[in-house]
Amino acid sequence: MSLPRKKMTDNFPGCPVEAALGFLDGKWKGVILFHLMGGTRRFNEMRRLMPNVTPRMLTKQLRELEDSGLISRTVYPVVPPHVDYDLTELGKTLEPVVRALHSWGLDHVVCRDNRIETSVEPLEEHNF
Amino acid sequence: MSLPRKKMTDNFPGCPVEAALGFLDGKWKGVILFHLMGGTRRFNEMRRLMPNVTPRMLTKQLRELEDSGLISRTVYPVVPPHVDYDLTELGKTLEPVVRALHSWGLDHVVCRDNRIETSVEPLEEHNF
DNA sequence: CCGTATCCTAGACGATACTG
């Protein structure tokens, strides 16, 4: 039986920090989680929040987060299609981590246009 | 505090979370920072702490962290060579982030022994 | 002790176009 061929040498994290970062690996995962902390989001809503992410990459990162158990994908079989993305309970446990990252970024990095972005129009207020 | 940039050519992050993660990008940076939180470390000391990292990769990640302003490298011109790595003041500001990652890893991931599991929800396998 | 020097490959990431 062929196991998914990836190098089996050190496939597994040797340290909790490495393990945790493994879940955030990927260019957009942290940002996706951050935006989902503001509540349910739909696909094109995310695209609007993250204008530089191509649909292909957004799909890929969302699927990986879903496979990791951090977010859920809910499909409503209607026309036009309606898909909701949410944090799972496990995903919500990452909030302190994402909050710490966000706080550090605010304190130590100047973002594009010198403008600080927060999640746009959150369904629930979250003050960081 | 000065405003560090990884590289001048880097795209500006569109979100503080993305910005912060940019500094931790790389397979071993988080773990390196974590170990340096325990105090000054020397090169081969780090190798012992991270047995799976090749010297090439360790050097590379250390240099990038240094370029980011998160760690300092102190060379003592003696024989045999003696080099100390430490967190800078900026690097120390990342401690809450690294601690959050570490804590999450401890709470939700079981490392070693060829298995990785979460304690919250059943997870499919991960390839790290 | 503390690294470099080469060489190599998988896959991450992006651009663009298309679809049920």
Place this chain on the structure above:
DNA sequence: CAGTATCGTCTAGGATACGG
């Protein structure tokens, strides 16, 4: 609206060997 399908580039990361 919410994605796929292709194709292409680039580089992070590893294996191995050597050097001051």
